[in-house]
Amino acid sequence: MAKGKHNLKWELTRLCKQQHQSAMRAKQEGFATQKNRTDILRLCADQLKVGGFRNMSVKSLKPKHVEHLVKQWHSENIATGTIKNRMSALRWWAEKIGKKDAINKGNEAYGIAKRDLVGAANAKARELDLVKLTSIKDPATSMALELQRAFGLRKTEAILFHPKTGWNGDSITLKGSTCKGGRPRTIPITNQHQTALLNRITATVGDGYLIPVNRNLKQQLEIYKHECGRAKLDRNHGLRHRFARDLYQELSGHKCPADGGVKRTEMTDLERQRDNEIRLEISRALGHERIGVVSVYIGV
16 A cells, blocks of 8 residues: 555455454454444445545544435435444444544434334244245255244354254253354243254254354355345345244234234233333343334334
């Protein structure tokens, strides 16, 4: 790199690598979270360059750069959830260079609307297509998809699941190092299908992991992506939404609002109290810290 010249994309990649290594050692974040952040920031660097902001360094971030990016995303009709994820990556960048004030604390200042919780829940929940599942040739990918559906796991959590140490009879436990945000969690086993799936996976992998010994996580994620694309099994995060709805029904005895059940505004005080307790259980099973997030999955 010539003296006085900056390559923002390269500098952001280096910043991510340095910060992510520390976070991994502290078991604060998973690989997928870090890769997604790096990809977002590299995209931002490209879009800023195309937008005329040349010779930026990693420490050059200013409000005008954030405003340019948000305007660009709005013009592309990017989904609100995707824009919010990108804003989180920008805030991470600003924090690491000591420029938190370069970005407003609230997304509303950028015209980023709050999500329609019921609409989001209705749009995202999806069932696992068993016919398409049979066309998956890689056993690790097939088992991961079934774990995503049965336990509401994220993709990487499912791929890294270790049956021998993670299955505890009436629940499964996920290590913090495999979870988003580094938060370990326990998910109760509430039906026979879950037990049957765990028995089948254990019979397949024995004491090992879903990932074959000759692959690493990055390689397995690429295979997962390829296999799902070939089988046309997309938007698999929706399996997690379907799990949340089913868990609500198992715990409450009736359907959640997003499935046509009683809305919170129509509940008695006692029913709302029980509803809050159930939502808290679902929040813990999903690995979220805020009970309000559950509304995105099951409606209000």
